[in-house]
Amino acid sequence: MLIVQKFGGSSVANPERVFNVARRIAETYKAGNQVVVVLSAQGDTTDDLIAKAKEISKNPSKREMDMLLATGEQQSVALMCMALGELGYPCVSLNAHQVGMTTTSIYSNARFKKIKPDRIQRELDLKNIVVVTGFQGVNRFDDITTLGRGGSDTTAVAIAAALHADKCEIYTDVDGVYTADPRVVKSARKLNEITYNEMLELASLGARVLHNRSVELAKKYNVELVVRSSLTKAEGTVVKEVCKVERMLISGVAGDDEIARVSLIGIKDTPGKAFDIFATLAKKGINVDIILQSIGRDKSKDISFTIAETALADAQKVIDDNKERWGIERVDYNENVAKVSVVGAGMASNSGVAAKMFEAMFNSNINIHMISTSEIKISVLIDKKDMHKAMNAIHDIFNLAD
Amino acid sequence: MLIVQKFGGSSVANPERVFNVARRIAETYKAGNQVVVVLSAQGDTTDDLIAKAKEISKNPSKREMDMLLATGEQQSVALMCMALGELGYPCVSLNAHQVGMTTTSIYSNARFKKIKPDRIQRELDLKNIVVVTGFQGVNRFDDITTLGRGGSDTTAVAIAAALHADKCEIYTDVDGVYTADPRVVKSARKLNEITYNEMLELASLGARVLHNRSVELAKKYNVELVVRSSLTKAEGTVVKEVCKVERMLISGVAGDDEIARVSLIGIKDTPGKAFDIFATLAKKGINVDIILQSIGRDKSKDISFTIAETALADAQKVIDDNKERWGIERVDYNENVAKVSVVGAGMASNSGVAAKMFEAMFNSNINIHMISTSEIKISVLIDKKDMHKAMNAIHDIFNLAD
Structure with missing residues (x-):
C-alpha cells in the first residue's frame, strides 16, 4: 500500500517525540508499505518565528512572512530524516520547491493548485521514505506561499490525491472524530466512520479535528482520510464518501463560541439592500454565517447575522463606513453568543430532528436566538453561557453515547 | 552603479542590528544604485541548528544537515526585507532555488558552478532591493547544498560576477585588510588596496578576513571586492587585479598557530616514495602545506610537512595504516608550532626579502624549523610561543606601520 501520514507540530516538538514518530513511520514502512510523511513545524517554532517578525515590523509583508515561516517545516523534515x-x-x-507543490498567489492563505508527483515517485521507487514539508507551496512567481490554518493537512491530502495513495492518515492528539467534544460532553463516543459531508459540517461548526480545506480536497479526489492518534494504536475514524454501516440519524454535536452576532436595525426597505450589504462584507473578506431577516416597523426591516469573533473589528469598520448609504437606524453587536449544531447525513430524510433539538433546548431552559438549517445540519444561536449545557442536552436526547 | 553587499551573521544578530544594516543598504539604494544584498544566518542560528541536529544524531546525513542549515539564511533574508x-x-x-544558484553535488562543502541572473535582474528592473540567502545552493539533484566556510562571501562574489556588478562589498567586523592582525601587532596599518594574489596568500596564511574561495572567484571573474566595516563608514580595502599605486615591497604579515608538523623519520630511499605518501594523504582529503625533505643516515631520508591542526587525527590514522608499507622508522608529531609569513607582490623581484625576514628572526632569537617560499610570500615555521614576537619583529623590520 501507498500511505501518506501527516504529523502535527506537537508530535515532533522535541527529539524524544521526533523519535517516537520516526518509529511509528518505520513500522508502517517495515510492514511493506510505501510511505510519504508530511510534517508541520516543530512545537512553537511557527509562533516563535511570528514573534521574531513582530519585533521587526508590526505589519510585516505577507510574502516575507511566508518566506520566514516556511523554514519551520523545512527544519522539521530535515530533523525527522536524521x-x-x-x-x-x-x-x-x-520542500515545496522540490515536490512542485503549486498554489494560488495569495500569501499566508494560498490554496492548493497542483503537485508534480515525479520527484516523490522517484524517491519511492528508490525505496526511500519521503518526508515532505507541510503548509507551504510555491506560486506562479516562484515565490514561497503558506496555506493558512490546517495547511499541513491539505498538503497531505494533495499528495495522497496526486499519488493515488491508498489512504491518508492524519495523526492528531485525539484518537478520532467524536460525537461531541469529549471535554464538554463526557459521554461523547468515537465514530468509526463519517462521510466527507458530515465531516465538513462538523469541521466548519467548530470541531477542530480537521480543517475544511483538507476535507474538501479529500472529497474532490476521493482520498480516504483516517483521523487517528499519534500517541495510541487506536484505529481512529475513517472519513470517506459513503459509509458502509447503516448511518445513525445524527453523527455529532458541535459547539462554537468564538462567534459574534451583528444586528442591523431599521433598514429602509428598498430592493437590493441585503445584496448590497452582504456583497460589501464579502468584498472585505468577512464570512457571514447564519443570516436572519425580519420585517421591522414602518416599512423598515432588521437583518441579523453571525461572523467569526476575530472578524468583528473589520465588520464594524465596514458597517461604520457604509451606515449612511445603507440607511441603518441602529447597529447592535453581541459577542456573548454561541452556535450549537447537530450534524448527520440521516437527518435529510427525517423532519423530526429539528423538533427534537428544540425540545432539548426547551427542557434545559435555553433560549434560541436564531436558527439555520441545511440538508445535513441544524444550527441554533444561543447565549454563550448555555453552550456546554446545550451540547450535553442534544447529545443525550439523540442517544449519541450508545 | 550595481553594487552587491554582503553582511555576516553577527551584523544581523538581533532586530537592532538588522535595522542598522537595513539603513546602510537604504543609503546605497537612495544614492541611486541598484543593490543586491547577500546575508548569512543571524548570530548563533547556525550553531543552534547544528546543536539541534546533534540531539537527534551524532553523525547526521550531510544532505539533511544542508536542508536544515539553509533555513538560517532564509530567515535572515525574510527578516531583513521586513x-x-x-x-x-x-x-x-x-533563496538559492529562486536565484538558480547551482553548485557541485557535495553536501556541506559544495562549490559554486553557475547562477541564473534572470530573477535577480527582473527584480532589480522593478526597482527592488534584492536580498539573497548566502551560503546555500542547489545541486543537479535539485537538492539544497551549503558552500562550507566563508560560503556567503562566495555567494556575493558569484552574484556580482553573474550580474557584472560594479563592485562587491564584503562587510565584516574589521574595517579592512591590515598589514598584520591588529590584535597582535599594535602598529598594524590598514591597506587601501591589495591584489587578488596577495589577498589569496594572506587568506590562506591565517588572516581570516575573506575566505580563499571567494577571492579565487573574484579573481577569475575580475570582480572588484571591497572589504569594509559594517560599524563604521571607513573606506575599507579594495581587492583587485592590479593596484594603481606603486606597490610596497611587503603588503602584510600573517600568523597561523592552528597547524601541526609531522615528521616521517628514516624512510627507505627508494624512488616514488614521496609521491606515494602525499598522494595517499591527498586521497584522504588532508591538505599538506610546507614540505621539507632531508637526507638522513644510511640511505634513508626524513620528510617533514605541516597540516592544519584539525587534520592531525586523520593524518595519524593514514600514517599508522601505511607505516609498514612506506618503511618508516619513526614518526614525530608536533602541535607546538606556528607559521609566520610575509606577503607582497613586490618581493618577486627582490631577493633581499628572505634575508631581511631571517634577520628579524635572528635579532629576536627565534629558531626557524622550516622555510617555504613562493613568488609573493615567504613562510617560516617556528615555535608556537614565538608567533606574536615574530610577527611584530617582521612588521617592524619592513616598516609596515608607515
Missing part, C-alpha cells in the same frame, strides 16, 4: 537515518531507514526530505 | 519594508523601501528576498 532520526529515521539514525534508526537505519532510507529516507529523503523534500 | 525591516527594509518598515523603512519604506521596496525589496524582495530570494
Whole structure:
C-alpha cells in the first residue's frame, strides 16, 4: 500500500517525540508499505518565528512572512530524516520547491493548485521514505506561499490525491472524530466512520479535528482520510464518501463560541439592500454565517447575522463606513453568543430532528436566538453561557453515547 | 552603479542590528544604485541548528544537515526585507532555488558552478532591493547544498560576477585588510588596496578576513571586492587585479598557530616514495602545506610537512595504516608550532626579502624549523610561543606601520 501520514507540530516538538514518530513511520514502512510523511513545524517554532517578525515590523509583508515561516517545516523534515537515518531507514526530505507543490498567489492563505508527483515517485521507487514539508507551496512567481490554518493537512491530502495513495492518515492528539467534544460532553463516543459531508459540517461548526480545506480536497479526489492518534494504536475514524454501516440519524454535536452576532436595525426597505450589504462584507473578506431577516416597523426591516469573533473589528469598520448609504437606524453587536449544531447525513430524510433539538433546548431552559438549517445540519444561536449545557442536552436526547 | 553587499551573521544578530544594516543598504539604494544584498544566518542560528541536529544524531546525513542549515539564511533574508519594508523601501528576498544558484553535488562543502541572473535582474528592473540567502545552493539533484566556510562571501562574489556588478562589498567586523592582525601587532596599518594574489596568500596564511574561495572567484571573474566595516563608514580595502599605486615591497604579515608538523623519520630511499605518501594523504582529503625533505643516515631520508591542526587525527590514522608499507622508522608529531609569513607582490623581484625576514628572526632569537617560499610570500615555521614576537619583529623590520 501507498500511505501518506501527516504529523502535527506537537508530535515532533522535541527529539524524544521526533523519535517516537520516526518509529511509528518505520513500522508502517517495515510492514511493506510505501510511505510519504508530511510534517508541520516543530512545537512553537511557527509562533516563535511570528514573534521574531513582530519585533521587526508590526505589519510585516505577507510574502516575507511566508518566506520566514516556511523554514519551520523545512527544519522539521530535515530533523525527522536524521532520526529515521539514525534508526537505519532510507529516507529523503523534500520542500515545496522540490515536490512542485503549486498554489494560488495569495500569501499566508494560498490554496492548493497542483503537485508534480515525479520527484516523490522517484524517491519511492528508490525505496526511500519521503518526508515532505507541510503548509507551504510555491506560486506562479516562484515565490514561497503558506496555506493558512490546517495547511499541513491539505498538503497531505494533495499528495495522497496526486499519488493515488491508498489512504491518508492524519495523526492528531485525539484518537478520532467524536460525537461531541469529549471535554464538554463526557459521554461523547468515537465514530468509526463519517462521510466527507458530515465531516465538513462538523469541521466548519467548530470541531477542530480537521480543517475544511483538507476535507474538501479529500472529497474532490476521493482520498480516504483516517483521523487517528499519534500517541495510541487506536484505529481512529475513517472519513470517506459513503459509509458502509447503516448511518445513525445524527453523527455529532458541535459547539462554537468564538462567534459574534451583528444586528442591523431599521433598514429602509428598498430592493437590493441585503445584496448590497452582504456583497460589501464579502468584498472585505468577512464570512457571514447564519443570516436572519425580519420585517421591522414602518416599512423598515432588521437583518441579523453571525461572523467569526476575530472578524468583528473589520465588520464594524465596514458597517461604520457604509451606515449612511445603507440607511441603518441602529447597529447592535453581541459577542456573548454561541452556535450549537447537530450534524448527520440521516437527518435529510427525517423532519423530526429539528423538533427534537428544540425540545432539548426547551427542557434545559435555553433560549434560541436564531436558527439555520441545511440538508445535513441544524444550527441554533444561543447565549454563550448555555453552550456546554446545550451540547450535553442534544447529545443525550439523540442517544449519541450508545 | 550595481553594487552587491554582503553582511555576516553577527551584523544581523538581533532586530537592532538588522535595522542598522537595513539603513546602510537604504543609503546605497537612495544614492541611486541598484543593490543586491547577500546575508548569512543571524548570530548563533547556525550553531543552534547544528546543536539541534546533534540531539537527534551524532553523525547526521550531510544532505539533511544542508536542508536544515539553509533555513538560517532564509530567515535572515525574510527578516531583513521586513525591516527594509518598515523603512519604506521596496525589496524582495530570494533563496538559492529562486536565484538558480547551482553548485557541485557535495553536501556541506559544495562549490559554486553557475547562477541564473534572470530573477535577480527582473527584480532589480522593478526597482527592488534584492536580498539573497548566502551560503546555500542547489545541486543537479535539485537538492539544497551549503558552500562550507566563508560560503556567503562566495555567494556575493558569484552574484556580482553573474550580474557584472560594479563592485562587491564584503562587510565584516574589521574595517579592512591590515598589514598584520591588529590584535597582535599594535602598529598594524590598514591597506587601501591589495591584489587578488596577495589577498589569496594572506587568506590562506591565517588572516581570516575573506575566505580563499571567494577571492579565487573574484579573481577569475575580475570582480572588484571591497572589504569594509559594517560599524563604521571607513573606506575599507579594495581587492583587485592590479593596484594603481606603486606597490610596497611587503603588503602584510600573517600568523597561523592552528597547524601541526609531522615528521616521517628514516624512510627507505627508494624512488616514488614521496609521491606515494602525499598522494595517499591527498586521497584522504588532508591538505599538506610546507614540505621539507632531508637526507638522513644510511640511505634513508626524513620528510617533514605541516597540516592544519584539525587534520592531525586523520593524518595519524593514514600514517599508522601505511607505516609498514612506506618503511618508516619513526614518526614525530608536533602541535607546538606556528607559521609566520610575509606577503607582497613586490618581493618577486627582490631577493633581499628572505634575508631581511631571517634577520628579524635572528635579532629576536627565534629558531626557524622550516622555510617555504613562493613568488609573493615567504613562510617560516617556528615555535608556537614565538608567533606574536615574530610577527611584530617582521612588521617592524619592513616598516609596515608607515
